[in-house]
Amino acid sequence: MEMLHSIFVSPFIEMGAYPDFFLQVVWEGFVAGVLYSLIALGFVLIYKASGVFNFAQGIMVVFAALALVSLHGMGVPAWLAVILALGIMGLLAIGVERLVLRKLVNQHDAILLMATIGLTLVLKGVGQLLFGGEPKPMITEELGLPTGSTDWEVFDGIVIFQHIDIAATVVALLMVLALALFFSKTRIGRALRAVADDHQAALSVGISLHQIWAIVWFASGIVALVTGIMWGARSEVSFALEIIALKALAVLILGGFTSIPGAIVGGLIIGIGEKLFEVYWGALFGSGVEAWFAYVLALIFLLFRPQGLFGERIIERV
Amino acid sequence: MFYREAGQFKTSYAADQALLPIRQDRIGLGLILLVAFVAVPLLASDFFIGSIMIPFLVFTLAAVGLNILTGYAGQLSLGTGAFMGVGAYACYKLTTYFPDINILFMVLLSGIFSAAVGVVFGLPSLRIKGLYLAITTLAAQFFLEWCFIRIGWLYNYNDSGAIEVPQRKLFDIAITGASASPTVRYLVIVSLVALMTLVAANVLRGRIGRSWMMIRDMDIAAELMGVRPLYAKLSAFAFSSYYCGVAGALMVFFWIGSAEAEAFDINHSLLVLFMVIIGGMGSLLGCFMGAAFIWILPIAIRAVPQMLGLDVIAATTEHVSNIIIGVLIIFFLIVEPHGLARLWQIGKEKLRTWPFPYSSN
Amino acid sequence: MPTGKQVSVDQYSGSTADQDRSSMDLTASKPVSETSRQYTTELLSIENVSLSFGGVQAVTDISFNIMEGEVRAIIGPNGAGKTSLLNIINGFYHPQEGVINFRGKQRRRMKPYQAAASGIARTFQNVALFKGMSTLDNIMSGRSLKMHRGFLWQVIHLGPARNEEIQHRRRVEEIIDFLEIAHIRKQPVGRLPYGLQKRVELGRAMAMEPELLLLDEPMAGMNLEEKEDMSRFIIDLNSEFGTTIALIEHDMGVVMDLADRVVVLDYGKKIADGTPTEVQASQEVIDAYLGVAH
């Protein structure tokens, strides 16, 4: 009885009693969700265009951020470091396309997934070798990102907004808008959309599949760098992020593998959901539930709607 | 070349369907067993047994478990580490409650708990496939890992949060705990691994194993041949998790001696997955090859600079071996998705058809 | 001299799929009276069945039956709903409307493996073999339903489990002999030429010892010689083991040679049903073949 009470009643009483705290939790979750969405976005880009389930997206985020920080640490000015980091991600995209994807055309998707796990290992090894394994602070100020915070007085309390969080939200928003424009307005973007539907159609636009793959990997490399900067600015740049990034997989389950809006909505649901769950129900399970909430939510979701929020129903043919 | 098979013929189906129908293979296996059970215990150093052979065998068993699920039944899993953890914690609790019952029995029993947990997390496999399923196994991984940390009962509320192995004896010889010699522990493990590999081979060539492969190769056709996906998939999850569970229990009780939740984290799961990929999906032999390769490679990489008299930081060798393993995984997936086992298979086929490049009939 | 196709109707009545029928026992020599081809028992009947996906009507109000022991052909232009019909029969699709009776009993919503257990086997238009297995293992897989030994026996692979495996191996070998594929017994099926793969697939379905065998274009993509072989196997299978066969086939010559009765579909509807000669004479059939498709 007490158990039921603590699950179904008391958390809600608590929410109502301290609405400012509730808002604060939602905001925290929202920001975390934005970052999940960004990682998931990187997944979706690649999955849509090449059918590859990129396990390495998390490590790409870490790798990009580390490259940026380390370059700056070697005395490269911040703006140049950003450009150089982008260059590295571009080279990575070309390398992956040339050395991996091109050779695995038409393979089973599980094989492709495993190849990206191999890629994860390579990037991790190279990253640690070049940049060192210890956590590093993000060069937030040098990049001109805001620090500090603003208090918002509401419901007899305050909700604290870190400026960097607001910046992250805005940047993420811009990122999504930019991608949307890119997909709808540019020739390459349209080809990318076409390739998701029909490989032949894309070829008729005059762009080879190989180019398209390199481009999407680069695009998700950019997304990774942005994600890395934002995430790093909120905490620090470390390889631990790689594990957290796996949550984006859960996001994808919710949002569907091929849907950009799905990735965003899914990310937000998971971000907010896990924070709320942790804060209001976590104690019940002994806290730390953030580690698995996303996956278990995804699992439950899978059982009832395997195609995701925005995915299409799959009809099997014999 | 070495396979001179002329004159080997089968007069019964039993002989024709034997695990090793070729005489030379039987001799080869005999030699390997001789080395494993006699030469290694007698001749090898404690370091070799404790740091190479024991971990290698533990990982082999885990790889067999994962290979059954992924390689034979076609269900990708990223939660091997957690299933091993279930075995380890179950064994720990069992020995706490029943300290007088033989530890070997407990190890084998603990696999059953792991199997049960595997079945629960295998349930989604009935509705979802492939990549989606990989994510549900991730859920298992993180959920179980969290359980190992947060549920104090599992580690008897130790302050350290770790499970520690008590000393246990078999025929008055210490086989677990600090005083058990590596050789004794090795003998226990090698016997178990040999036995369980044989069991796996038997199951895989029978009706149940065939039903897994049917589901893997063409699930629709399998169903139309009367295979019930529910039974086939869940039995694969159960059987696979059992092996992982026993491997986990062996790992803690016969190898590292004590363990915290981190010992069973996602990296551990991935490590076993790498062994399966590099060793060869759908091959028991591949499990041995993959485990040996992945386990020994970093040790070898560490040893090389030492031999050359160079002073290299331990972390660097780890990074280098990460890169090498990653590259090899990609290489194998591109060149030979069936891993080392297939390379061996091809080599063997070459030797069988030697001097011809291929079999003409 | 063989007197054309022989059918012994009494042989299967009352037998269930789980019983090991003696039909595979090649040495059983049972006197067969020289009856003309009369089929008295209805094995399967489909009444007013309709099936649609989303808004697409695949099969509309189709009724027909299959008699025990006959070879029934289903023909029609591409997209006529033939394969959908087979999918309905073996439980892969569930029709929105209509009734299916199998062996005199109305069939409820049934999963494919249940259909398999009730004695319906099937081959596919595009070969659906288990690519990772040998010819032998593929055909052995057809015996899945007939093997019962539990897990623990499998573990030791001695005693009953091994005996069971061996007993079924013998049956499978008889099929291999029947289909003349001894030379590819241990080859992985993925590497076999297409015609042989089709033959292995037939073997796999035969291994189920079905009451009703559904063949989806068994001769598609074959050369003349392979077609002749396949026809011979189908005739032998029908006449020696009395297996009822429903087949989809495009090659009209083959259909006319093999089938006792033919049902013709067009746009998901039945347009003719009768003996090959009757069907060939039907104006609607001629229109469908000449006017619509091809």
Next chain:
Amino acid sequence: MQSLPSLPHYLLRNAEQYAERVAMRHKDLGIWHEWTWDEVCTQVQAYALGLKELGLQEGDKVAIIGNNRPKLYWSFAAIQSIGGVPVPMYADAVAEEMVYVLEHAGVRFAVCQDQEQVDKVVSVQEQLPLLTQILYDEPRGMRGYDESRILSIEAVQQLGLKLLERDRHQAVQWRTGIDKLETDQLCVMLYTSGTTGRPKGVMLSHRNLIVTSINANTFDNLGVDEEIIAYLPLAWVGDHVFSYGQSLTAGYCVCCPESLDTIAADRREIAPSYFFAPPRVFESLLTSITVAMEDASRLKRLMFDHFIRVARRYGEDVLNGKSLPLTARLHYALGDFMVYGPLKNRLGMSKVRVAYTAGEAIGPDIFRFYRSLGINLKQLYGQTEASVYITAQPDGQIDADTVGTPSLDVEIRIAENGEVLYRSPGVFMGYYQNDEATATTKTPDGWVLTGDAGFIDDKGHLRIIDRAKDVGKLNDGSLFPPKYIENKLKFFPAVKEVVAFGDQRDYVAAFVNIDLTSVANWAERNNIVYASYQELAGHPQVYDMIESHIEEVNQDLLAEPRVAGACIRRFLVLHKELDADDGELTRTQKVRRKFINERYQPLIDALYSDQDSQFVSTTVVFEDGRKGTIEADVRLCTVGARAPLAQAS
């Protein structure tokens, strides 16, 4: 050792002496089924009693039609044990061909392997009033046949078993019946196809088969441990002796392959110790080895070629037990490990102690190839009328050109015209219902005319040179054996076909057909450019090459005094390929001498003049059926008349 009177006696002996030893294997349904001598005897007994129940009488003829199957071999024994006479027939014969033999032999029962053979017999049974009963081995497709006349062998055995159940005494009676068999009684009838005319039924007695079998076993030291694979036609005397007569007398094991498609694999599984194959089998095996090795990696091919060269150098000597330098032995041993051993393993010849080839001439290169690998391949010369063995090569006295020394108990004589005659205990009783043919083949004092011409060389080995009727005489009276000369030349890869002339002429001359694939290859390697077959055939360098081959053959001929006169003096290379479509060859690719004589009269005439070239125009039929003419100036060449310069090149 005292021999027993009849083959069934040997079955009884083996059932007692070798009761537990495997007598027969058959690969069926994926595995090898085995029968011990004891089991075979039991099977045969039931079978024989069943036949008796069906009314088979002493002296009745029973046709046996099909491939090598245990039950068909048991049929021989079962029929013979009750005094019947088995008449094995070629399984690939069409029904119309079968009628003659079935009718001529007066067959009462027919034992068929499967439905296919049953159908053939059934389709002609109206012409065979004597034929009352058909038996079959494989039941597939046999539903719905008239069961009063068509029964499975198994059913017949059941009949026998029932009889035995009713009357235990039958077993003893069966044995008594065997004891009554006479050793000179008719045992089996083998129809020889013969190149001309109707097949003749060669009657062999028990003594014929037993004595030759025992002698052959003794000659090659064959014992109870041999294993052979039975794959040659039952109707052929060779199979009857190797797989039946010798097996019964020696007690060794006979293995029947699963099907015609799997013989190679089955041979590998069994690894026979005693093996027979006609030259074409060895030839095609070698071709498949060569073809397979062409796909091998460069390195492997180099290694393979190297060790094959080593084998060709030392292999024969190693096999013949000659002394060799240690390095050569080591080199050969390494080759044995790397190549010969594995190769023999793949061919299923690892355990072959004795292998024979016979029937036609085998290319010396092919013959030596197998011997160099360490396979004791030998030649023998035999005939149905002799129960196979006339001569055979003893171990260590091997020559590609000879067929060996007379077998045990065989006497050989060369007639005035060169024809080979023999006399032996294996000599047949006569042709069935064909006294005329018997009289022309077998002299009253027991000599048999082989129809082959040959001579005995200085080492006492027989050499067969040609069919006796084809052997002609040159005007100076020396022997002219055309096939002998042609075959010698044909063993060169560049030569596809040869037609030799010389009968009643002053010297020997020849037409040569080049082998396009081989010569084209050679041309490519030697940078010889050509536009057509005709141009290649007429190329001077091709002529030079052919001439050098002919010189080699002439050297060979000169070494043999009996044929020394038959050296080729002049030759030409034909401008077109001899073709069955143009009637120049038979459909089995044999030269139609008479037709060629007429068609190419101008060329032949030119060969016997001093012309250097001759114009010729021939009508040909193209592949699409159109007709056309080929015209050419064919060059004629006198052997040994080349300019010294050309010789040097």
